[in-house]
Amino acid sequence: xxxxxxxxxxxxxxxGVRRSGAPPAPGRAAPGTPGRGxxxxxxxxxxxxxxxxxxxxxxxxxxxxxxxLSFQNLNMRQLIQHLTEWNGxxxxxxxxTSEDFWGVTLRSVIFTGVNVVLIMVLGTLVxxxxxxxxxxxxxxxxxxxxxxxxxxxxxxxxxxQWLFATRYGVVNWVLDALGWHSMADYNWTGDQFxxxxxxxxxxxxxxxxxxxxxLYAATTTIPGELYEAAALDGAGTWKSFTSVTFPFxxxxxxxxxxxxxxxxxxxxxxxxxxxxxxxxxxxxxLPVYAFIEGMGNQHYGMGAAISLLTIVVLLxxxxxxxxxxxxxxxxxx
Amino acid sequence: xxxxPLARLWPNATAVVLFIGFAFPVYWMFTxxxxxxxxxxxxxxxxxxxxxxxxxxxxxxxxxxxxxLVGNSLTVTVSAVVLSLVIALLASFALxxxxxxGRRGFLVTFMIAQMAPWEVLVIAIYMLVRDGDMLNxxxxxxxxxxxxxxxxxxxxxxxxxxxxxxELEESAMVDGCTRTQAFIRVIFPLLAPGLMATSLFGFITxxxxxxLVLILNKDPEAQTLPLWLSSFQTAFGDDWGATMAAAxxxxxxxxxxxxxxxxxxxxGLTSGAVKG
Numbered sequence: 001x002x003x004x005x006x007x008x009x010x011x012x013x014x015x016g017v018r019r020s021g022a023p024p025a026p027g028r029a030a031p032g033t034p035g036r037g038x039x040x041x042x043x044x045x046x047x048x049x050x051x052x053x054x055x056x057x058x059x060x061x062x063x064x065x066x067x068x069l070s071f072q073n074l075n076m077r078q079l080i081q082h083l084t085e086w087n088g089x090x091x092x093x094x095x096x097t098s099e100d101f102w103g104v105t106l107r108s109v110i111f112t113g114v115n116v117v118l119i120m121v122l123g124t125l126v127x128x129x130x131x132x133x134x135x136x137x138x139x140x141x142x143x144x145x146x147x148x149x150x151x152x153x154x155x156x157x158x159x160x161q162w163l164f165a166t167r168y169g170v171v172n173w174v175l176d177a178l179g180w181h182s183m184a185d186y187n188w189t190g191d192q193f194x195x196x197x198x199x200x201x202x203x204x205x206x207x208x209x210x211x212x213x214x215l216y217a218a219t220t221t222i223p224g225e226l227y228e229a230a231a232l233d234g235a236g237t238w239k240s241f242t243s244v245t246f247p248f249x250x251x252x253x254x255x256x257x258x259x260x261x262x263x264x265x266x267x268x269x270x271x272x273x274x275x276x277x278x279x280x281x282x283x284x285x286l287p288v289y290a291f292i293e294g295m296g297n298q299h300y301g302m303g304a305a306i307s308l309l310t311i312v313v314l315l316x317x318x319x320x321x322x323x324x325x326x327x328x329x330x331x332x333x
Numbered sequence: 334x335x336x337x338p339l340a341r342l343w344p345n346a347t348a349v350v351l352f353i354g355f356a357f358p359v360y361w362m363f364t365x366x367x368x369x370x371x372x373x374x375x376x377x378x379x380x381x382x383x384x385x386x387x388x389x390x391x392x393x394x395x396x397x398x399x400x401x402l403v404g405n406s407l408t409v410t411v412s413a414v415v416l417s418l419v420i421a422l423l424a425s426f427a428l429x430x431x432x433x434x435g436r437r438g439f440l441v442t443f444m445i446a447q448m449a450p451w452e453v454l455v456i457a458i459y460m461l462v463r464d465g466d467m468l469n470x471x472x473x474x475x476x477x478x479x480x481x482x483x484x485x486x487x488x489x490x491x492x493x494x495x496x497x498x499x500e501l502e503e504s505a506m507v508d509g510c511t512r513t514q515a516f517i518r519v520i521f522p523l524l525a526p527g528l529m530a531t532s533l534f535g536f537i538t539x540x541x542x543x544x545l546v547l548i549l550n551k552d553p554e555a556q557t558l559p560l561w562l563s564s565f566q567t568a569f570g571d572d573w574g575a576t577m578a579a580a581x582x583x584x585x586x587x588x589x590x591x592x593x594x595x596x597x598x599x600x601g602l603t604s605g606a607v608k609g
Binding site: 043044045047048050051052054055058059061062063065066069126129132133134137138140141143144145146147148149150151152153154155156157158159160161162163165167168170173205208209262266267268269272273286287290291294295300303304306307310311314318322325326 | 341344345347348349351352353354355356358359361362365373374375377378420421423424426427428431433436439441442443444445446448449450451452453454455456457458459460461476477479480483484487537540541543544548559562563565566571573576577579580581583584587588591592
């Protein structure tokens with residue numbers, strides 16, 4: 001039986017689509033005495049009970065509550081007086097007919113797309129580079145990657161604000177030194193595009209290590225014979241990449257892309273902490289928009305409706321992958 | 334196949350440039366935290382500080398409630414991780430080793446729960462916690478953080494359990510252990526790397542969580558470090574030395590944990606357990 005013995009930080013990918021190789025075989029019933037058989041019937045359910053119970057209460061209940069809130073007219077006044085005013089689909093009608101909502105949705109999708117493409121392409125290149133390096137250089141680069149990976153989000157956000165600070169920020173100084181003098185005192189959070197630029201650099205910088213290190217770990221499991229066979233067939237570097245490496249890594253890349261889509265689309269702390277969705281609410285992505293409408297402007301019912309629509313958009317973005325996962329699980333179990 | 338020195342130069346040069354790119358923000362955070370203010374607000378950046386000061390750290394630590402918040406963050410994070418590990422151990426064992434009706438459904442449930450968009454459920458959670466009169470308390474935070482990391486913990490531990498050869502348990506059971514004893518004596522010790530890896534993830538998630546605590550705990554006494562750090566800059570304006578010292582203090586535990594557990598989580602899972 002193939003046992004995975006090397007596991008470099010089993011990221012979420014390990015729990016998503018597993019590499020071919022060792023799907024865990026379903027456990028056989030314990031070779032026990034007949035007397036023990038009766039317990040085994042209920043045992044799995046008892047073992048799962050705590051996990052299911054807390055998930056149902058703490059995740060299921062807020063989901064249901066969110067659904068209920070989204071059909072209510074619930075603002076500051078109703079909240080304080082504990083009034084429940086049902087207003088049917090008004091919140092949805094208002095949201096779906098507002099230009100703001102569609103603008104923010106489009107913005108979120110573009111934002112997610114740009115980030116995920118950058119993360120996957122650069123992460124893959126860095127991962128392949130790791131595979132090519134000698135052991136000393138690989139260690140050096142890994143240390144840099146792990147540092148970026150391990151930086152807590154809010155700490156990283158604060159550091160990026162300092163790097164991109166208008167005065168005394170390193171980025172402006174470097175741009176100025178390189179001859180772009182108009183950037184000497186540039187205010188990065190002054191407009192939509194440059195604010196998004198900072199957020200994107202931050203997110204991509206933090207996410208590449210996960211992709212690169214896991215991809216490198218995956219390449220180490222590619223059997224060398226495959227490359228030898230490709231070389232015998234006269235394949236060059238590019239050909240052996242397209243015929244051996246890429247097909248082997250495809251499930252990994254698919255799983256990681258999907259995780260990154262979810263992760264970037266939901267990113268709240270980075271977007272909110274850099275500039276609170278400003279300037280002029282122009283850098284709000286859907287989660288931040290729902291938060292600011294719901295909590296900031298105290299339209300709780302409206303915020304709940306936007307939240308629910310956000311979940312729908314997220315499901316739409318990831319539906320392709322979800323289908324694959326569900327099919328995959330069927331084969332595996 | 335020997336590569337010429339020139340062919341090796343490119344990857345190595347790229348690696349050095351990338352190392353600088355990834356490490357620089359972290360380097361800049363720490364050096365800024367130690368630099369005298371005159372070096373921070375200088376027209377040209379001081380790349381390699383020569384003088385070090387602790388005044389910024391002093392300022393960060395003296396900020397209101399700092400130690401209370403450290404206590405809060407630790408309490409919430411550690412309790413959430415421990416709770417989720419206990420619950421996940423039971424579930425992952427069932428999912429990896431036992432065969433029963435609905436197993437696939439449970440797996441899929443946890444896979445979907447892993448995608449839960451907590452960031453957009455904050456309004457509903459706020460309402461529930463408010464109705465339960467639990468705002469400004471650490472208990473709801475702990476429970477929600479536990480559930481946030483639970484699906485991942487279950488799925489990851491499951492693959493660790495599945496990777497442990499069944500022969501180990503079986504031989505223990507042949508030697509007269511019950512299934513539970515076999516689990517405690519044989520599997521549990523071999524799960525150490527898996528427990529390390531998953532608790533690392535859980536710790537980081539809970540330590541960093543921002544939107545939920547932002548809404549639930551307005552009382553400064555009941556907040557956690559991420560909030561403190563994000564408001565720090567507002568409070569201290571352009572005092573980048575103090576802000577970077579605060580960021581460093583927040584990041585150090587995670588960086589250390591990462592470096593320490595990374596090594597533990599890697600390596601032979603059952604090496605030496607079964608002599609082939």
